[in-house]
Amino acid sequence: AQSVSQHNHHVILSEAASLELGCNYSYGGTVNLFWYVQYPGQHLQLLLKYFSGDPLVKGIKGFEAEFIKSKFSFNLRKPSVQWSDTAEYFCAVTKINAGNNRKLIWGLGTSLAVNP
């Protein structure tokens, strides 16, 4: 079955540390890739997305992600985290079947806590 794996369930960092959250998917065809974030008490919102083109994608708040097709990965990065980045991060993958039929699959999420 197709799946999306987020390797780290809980991550704790100090401010100014670098962040990398892993996301791997198991589908080999055409995909669209997303990272969503949920800050405490707030709605889920889009952080960044990849549909095509440059595999290095810039998102909001200094986040970026790199699509590596050969590794089926879409890891999220930020060079220097802030306390305000404390949140739940979700990777999601849309697999596009023949006939443009689409299905979105979500990872289980990674809880990031940044200590001031």
Next chain:
Amino acid sequence: EAGVVQSPRYKIIEKKQPVAFWCNPISGHNTLYWYRQNLGQGPELLIRYENEEAVDDSQLPKDRFSAERLKGVDSTLKIQPAELGDSAVYLCASSPGTFNEQFFGPGTRLTVL
């Protein structure tokens, strides 16, 4: 521009009672999604609408869950009767196209006692 609106925000009911959730998507968004999210997990799709048509309800427990999207705008999700295991946050999202960026509402936190 107003975001996705959901009501109620919180609901506490006893098992076997019915419950309904309402969602008003962003104006012009044809695609509407209902998700269920349990603590510590990602959203689980229950049903997806394209306008008023339910195009993916494969994950909806049809023995007790029902949904409708009359006129292709607002949507209602109903559970009848509720069970203890239905306690979760029910999220509504909308998007301008199928699986483009989704805009989420605040969710309804359901507690079944």
